[in-house]
Amino acid sequence: MFGFWGRLLDINLSTGATKVVEVPEEIFRKYVGGRGLAAWILWRELGSRWEFIDPLGPENILLVLTGPLTGYYPGIKLVVSGKSPQSGGVIGSTVSSELGVELKSAGYDGLMLRGSSEKPVYVYVDDDGVQIRDATSLWGLGGLKLAEALNDLLYKDMKIERGLDTLPSYIYVGPAGENTVRTSVVMSKHTHAAGYGGYGAVMGSKKIKAVVAKGFGPLPRVSNWGEVIELRKEILRELSNRMRIFRYWGTTEGLWYTGYVTSSEPVRNWLEEWHDVRSFSHEEAERKCWVRNLWSDWGCPTSCMKLSRVSEDARPYVTDGPDYEMGAYLGSNLGVFDIESVVKLSALADELGLCGIQTGNVIGFAIELFERGYLTRDDVGCELRWGNTDCITEILHDIAYRRGLGAILAEGTYRAALKLSERVGVDLLKYGVQVKGVAVGAHGIRSGLDYPQKIAYAGSVQGGDHTSTAGTPLKSTESEAFTAFLDSAVICFFNTVDTVKLIKYLNAVTGWGFSEEDVYLSGVRILTIQRVLLLLGGPDVFWDPRIHDDNPERFYEPLTSGPKKGEAPRREDVKIELIKYYEELGWDELGVPKEETLMKLGVSELIREVERVRVRINLNA
Amino acid sequence: MKIWILRDYSRCVGCRLCEIECSLRHEGIIWPAASRIRIHEYIYGFPIPYLCVQCDDYPCVASCPTKALSVSETGAVLVNEDLCVMCGSCVNVCPGKIPRMVNGKKAVIICDLCGGNPACVEVCESMGFNALKLVRKPAGEVVKAYLTNPHKSSRDLARKLSVF
Ligand code: SF4
Ligand code: SF4
Ligand code: SF4
Numbered sequence: 001m002f003g004f005w006g007r008l009l010d011i012n013l014s015t016g017a018t019k020v021v022e023v024p025e026e027i028f029r030k031y032v033g034g035r036g037l038a039a040w041i042l043w044r045e046l047g048s049r050w051e052f053i054d055p056l057g058p059e060n061i062l063l064v065l066t067g068p069l070t071g072y073y074p075g076i077k078l079v080v081s082g083k084s085p086q087s088g089g090v091i092g093s094t095v096s097s098e099l100g101v102e103l104k105s106a107g108y109d110g111l112m113l114r115g116s117s118e119k120p121v122y123v124y125v126d127d128d129g130v131q132i133r134d135a136t137s138l139w140g141l142g143g144l145k146l147a148e149a150l151n152d153l154l155y156k157d158m159k160i161e162r163g164l165d166t167l168p169s170y171i172y173v174g175p176a177g178e179n180t181v182r183t184s185v186v187m188s189k190h191t192h193a194a195g196y197g198g199y200g201a202v203m204g205s206k207k208i209k210a211v212v213a214k215g216f217g218p219l220p221r222v223s224n225w226g227e228v229i230e231l232r233k234e235i236l237r238e239l240s241n242r243m244r245i246f247r248y249w250g251t252t253e254g255l256w257y258t259g260y261v262t263s264s265e266p267v268r269n270w271l272e273e274w275h276d277v278r279s280f281s282h283e284e285a286e287r288k289c290w291v292r293n294l295w296s297d298w299g300c301p302t303s304c305m306k307l308s309r310v311s312e313d314a315r316p317y318v319t320d321g322p323d324y325e326m327g328a329y330l331g332s333n334l335g336v337f338d339i340e341s342v343v344k345l346s347a348l349a350d351e352l353g354l355c356g357i358q359t360g361n362v363i364g365f366a367i368e369l370f371e372r373g374y375l376t377r378d379d380v381g382c383e384l385r386w387g388n389t390d391c392i393t394e395i396l397h398d399i400a401y402r403r404g405l406g407a408i409l410a411e412g413t414y415r416a417a418l419k420l421s422e423r424v425g426v427d428l429l430k431y432g433v434q435v436k437g438v439a440v441g442a443h444g445i446r447s448g449l450d451y452p453q454k455i456a457y458a459g460s461v462q463g464g465d466h467t468s469t470a471g472t473p474l475k476s477t478e479s480e481a482f483t484a485f486l487d488s489a490v491i492c493f494f495n496t497v498d499t500v501k502l503i504k505y506l507n508a509v510t511g512w513g514f515s516e517e518d519v520y521l522s523g524v525r526i527l528t529i530q531r532v533l534l535l536l537g538g539p540d541v542f543w544d545p546r547i548h549d550d551n552p553e554r555f556y557e558p559l560t561s562g563p564k565k566g567e568a569p570r571r572e573d574v575k576i577e578l579i580k581y582y583e584e585l586g587w588d589e590l591g592v593p594k595e596e597t598l599m600k601l602g603v604s605e606l607i608r609e610v611e612r613v614r615v616r617i618n619l620n621a
Numbered sequence: 622m623k624i625w626i627l628r629d630y631s632r633c634v635g636c637r638l639c640e641i642e643c644s645l646r647h648e649g650i651i652w653p654a655a656s657r658i659r660i661h662e663y664i665y666g667f668p669i670p671y672l673c674v675q676c677d678d679y680p681c682v683a684s685c686p687t688k689a690l691s692v693s694e695t696g697a698v699l700v701n702e703d704l705c706v707m708c709g710s711c712v713n714v715c716p717g718k719i720p721r722m723v724n725g726k727k728a729v730i731i732c733d734l735c736g737g738n739p740a741c742v743e744v745c746e747s748m749g750f751n752a753l754k755l756v757r758k759p760a761g762e763v764v765k766a767y768l769t770n771p772h773k774s775s776r777d778l779a780r781k782l783s784v785f
Contacts, residue, residue: 071651098637105653127724144664144785151663155772165718165772167663189665216724218644218652229645236638240748247749291782294750295666296636301748303634307666309784318666318784 001025002223003068003509004033004109011123011130013206014058014115018130023109029512030602033067033109035092036488036526038081041112042090043529046083047609051538051616055085055198056180056205058116064171064211065110066100067490068510071219072228074236075300075492076100080171080194082202085182086358086412086437088541089534091197091462092487096297097188098169100490105215113206120178122150122210126168127217135209142174143190143351144318150210158214168214174353176400177204181410183358183399183439187350191305191320192297195355196438196465198412223511231505235497239301246304246494247294249282254324254442255339256281259332263562264443264450266333268386269364270433270554273444274562280337285321289343295320302494310340310347317347325466328442329360334367335386345392352400361439362413363395366405368431374424379405413439414541430553434464436534436543441466446555447564453478454569455577458550459591461530467493472577474520474584481523481585488526524585525601528593532606535592535613544617545590549578592619623696623758624734626742628670628767630778633752635660635668639741646740647730655723657732658741661771664779669771670752672741673698673719673732674764681711681720681731689728696758697734705729717768 006028008021023037031040045061046053053059063081070076078100084091103110106127113123120135141149151167158164169188176184177200184200185193203211222228245253256278259265263274286293289308296303305320321327322342330349331342349356369375370384377383381404382391398406408416417432433440435457443466445451451469459470460480468487471478477499486493489506496502503514512518537543551574558568579589586597592613598604613619640656648655658672675696682690682698689704690711705728711720712729720729735741745753758764779785 101653147665155663165661165770166659167661191665216654218648218650218655218725221650225649236744236748243749291784292666294632294634296634298637299641300636301638303636303750307784309782311783316783316785 001028002221002511003072004028005104005107005220007108008110008112009108009125009130010112010114011132012115013113013117013121013132013208016132021112028068030522031526032485032488032522034065034079034488034490035081035484036522037065037110038063038079038092039090039526039529039533042081042083043533043606043609047533050083050533050536050609051612053083054539055083055088056201058114058206060202060205062113062199062202062206062208063110064099064113066104067488068506069489069491070100071104071299072222072232072509073491073495073505074232074239075302075495076298077490077492078171078194079487079490080186080199081197082199085198085201087197087463087534088437088537089461090530091438091465092468092484093186093194093197093199094467094487094490095171095186095188095194096192096492097171098298099171099188099211099213101219101298102169102213102215104219105217106213107215107217111211113208113211116205117207120207120209122212123208125213127215138209139178140175142353143347146172146174147190154212166214168212170210170212172210173200173203173208174351174400176353177201179400179402179410180204181354181399181402182412182415183355183362183410184353185355187353190318191350193350193355195357196462196467198355198358200353222509224508227508228505231501231508235501235505236301238497239495242302246302250304250306250321251324252282252285252306252321252327255285255327255331258324258328258443258450262450263447263559263564264445265328266364266433266442266444268335269333269368269431270444271368272561273446273559275332275337277337280332280339284339285343288339300492300495304494308343310343312344317344319343319346319350322346325442326356326360329356329364333360333364333442334392336389336392337387341389345389345396348393348396352396354396354400357441358412358439359396359399361433362399362409362416363392365413365417365432366395366409369420369428374420374426374428375405412437433552433554435460435552436463436548437541438463438465440464440552444555445551446559446568447562448567449564454551454574455581458574459578459581461527461534470581472581472584474524474581475516479523481520481527484526485519485523488522521601525603527585528597528601529603529606531587531591532593532609532613535617536609542616545592549591550574590617590619624737625675625696625756625758625764626672626734626739627754627756629752629754630669630774632750633660633668633670634750635662636748636750638744638748639670639753642740642744646735655726655730657730661775663772663775664785666784667775667778669774669778671717671771674717674767675758676716676765677761680714680716684710684714686710693733695734695737698731699733700728700731702728716765719768
């Protein structure tokens with residue numbers, strides 16, 4: 001086996017028992033790693049009772065997985081997964097974290113965390129195995145405070161136990177994750193997050209404050225070392241030449257570009273997707289907030305991250321960029337166009353361990369309700385209006401600590417909309433810009449200038465996830481099958497190069513001899529499992545493809561401003577596109593995988609779950 | 622000629638490509654723990670490249686009971702793998718605790734300036750970061766300033782920018 005150790009650590013937080021699980025090469029060949037491996041593990045372990053499993057209960061399994069290219073391909077990502085408390089399906093959530101390399105260096109490809117602990121703990125993994133350590137003193141902390149406390153602790157341990165001046169890597173949750181907020185994230189290095197999926201809440205429900213690892217060995221062997229070295233050099237050179245976009249401005253550039261140029265930025269809960277506020281931009285961020293304009297993670301020459309800081313009352317607020325998604329969702333989407341306020345809100349979201357996208361989305365939704373009179377000052381405690389940064393700051397905290405209205409918003413846009421609809425007796429779901437429980441990322445589809453695929457979100461197995469969108473043709477980088485593959489090989493999307501070269505790289509590491517055909521086949525296999533588990537859903541949400549395989553209502557309202565004023569997709573076209581896409585995937589017109597497809601993909605046992613899906617959405621009648 | 626690696630902390634982006642290239646050059650594999658250069662990022666966002674400074678008085682070399690350490694033409698400390706018994710005396714006397722004893726290696730590892738052609742500098746430069754630069758070795762004790770505890774350096778840098 002090359003590129004993998006074939007070993008996962010299976011850790012039960014309820015009993016403290018740990019064991020090593022061997023994963024045969026054949027499984028990696030079929031599912032590649034990362035997201036694919038997550039789909040397979042969750043299906044095998046929980047599939048038979050999927051719809052009854054509470055994502056926030058001890059039965060759920062939190063997965064922390066690497067891929068075959070972890071450490072070898074420039075840049076670093078890690079996949080966090082489990083049954084999602086947002087969609088009820090499986091989301092392969094990615095985060096920049098050296099933890100992947102540390103795990104590999106310690107001799108493991110990933111971790112399975114089950115059960116739940118009674119008291120706060122952190123999981124510590126090194127070459128000698130696993131320890132479950134007390135984390136009482138860390139509970140409640142986030143951001144740089146958490147980093148300082150945990151780094152001190154780990155540094156001292158390392159010094160005493162090994163005599164080394166070195167720090168392990170880790171992922172952790174902030175207060176929001178501890179309080180099982182569905183819009184919480186799994187954090188790394190105080191500004192990075194595995195956002196989509198709500199896995200911060202899963203980690204919090206298990207009382208895991210952090211997962212720490214330090215490895216002292218080399219990465220697993222590769223199949224063709226000479227070729228890996230050559231390709232690596234070539235790709236490093238290529239990436240370091242992509243100076244302007246990612247290196248110089250990072251994704252911060254999107255604040256201006258995605259709004260003014262491609263008109264696809266959330267502005268006031270998507271009432272608009274265009275703005276011409278010149279100061280809501282990367283240049284302004286650079287001028288006013290950047291304290292470091294180049295910051296990379298492990299092995300990455302792209303260096304897209306920037307470090308921003310603002311001070312208020314002598315207290316620093318620190319975040320990256322702000323990166324585009326956070327900046328747009330906590331900025332323009334809330335009617336906040338002042339870059340320093342955006343940095344502050346992003347930094348707060350980071351500190352609280354909240355997802356900028358999901359939380360910015362649900363707050364935008366709440367502001368719209370307030371403006372429309374469905375929420376009042378009594379409900380909120382302050383004037384929740386567009387651009388009221390102080391009130392938004394309050395709400396961020398209320399969500400993280402589940403206080404007052406915050407307790408409802410902490411459930412995410414979809415669930416909050418259902419609850420509030422019930423309360424006021426009006427259907428409020430139409431103001432929620434989400435798909436299958438997952439708020440839509442900060443890239444609209446109406447203008448067609450940014451995300452040209454009208455089924456991008458409607459057909460995704462990860463709902464509103466802008467990093468995993470559906471599209472045709474199937475065998476192209478437009479399709480979700482390709483993304484599923486990238487997230488399984490675990491490569492950073494910004495560091496991708498030509499597909500042929502990527503496949504060559506994978507083969508040089510693994511020796512699998514994958515063709516392009518194999519890549520898409522594995523992608524479709526992964527999507528098929530994800531789709532079936534998503535349609536099983538539960539326990540509190542279920543998706544009917546006839547209703548929920550669709551864009552949010554708002555995306556059918558014509559754009560009210562910008563270069564594409566008046567544009568909106570037509571629902572009929574979306575339906576037609578979807579059917580075409582499903583057909584390419586070997587799914588029926590409702591997107592339920594056909595039996596022959598399961599056979600072809602070598603997952604015929606999935607038929608049991610498919611049968612249950614058919615019963616649930618009444619297809620057999 | 623005595624050469625030296627000048628490190629500009631304010632330019633280091635924390636990419637660790639230097640660590641990777643160092644382990645590739647010496648071990649032929651990617652083995653971060655066996656890199657002779659280390660990036661310490663105690664305060665995230667403020668990485669500090671940390672490696673041997675080739676002290677003017679070479680206390681490590683003087684302390685070695687088996688004479689496993691010597692100074693090369695470039696000024697680097699060379700380790701004779703056959704003589705090193707991993708006693709740890711060089712680690713103890715090194716003001717920066719630079720020499721490393723890594724599981725799976727039979728001798729300590731110390732930066733060898735890659736025989737005059739440092740792999741770390743090459744990658745740092747070619748990626749356009751220029752945090753590491755090859756220069757003529759400065760005379761005297763001044764080089765030891767770069768042995769300040771990297772965790773402290775990281776903190777100081779963060780403090781200077783009021784991040785912390
Ligand atoms: S290669 Fe240069 S920029 Fe990157 S971590 Fe090393 S010293 Fe810093
Ligand atoms: S820094 Fe340490 S290893 Fe390098 S010359 Fe000085 S004492 Fe020796
Ligand atoms: S000069 Fe060579 S041995 Fe020294 S740290 Fe750089 S790559 Fe490693």
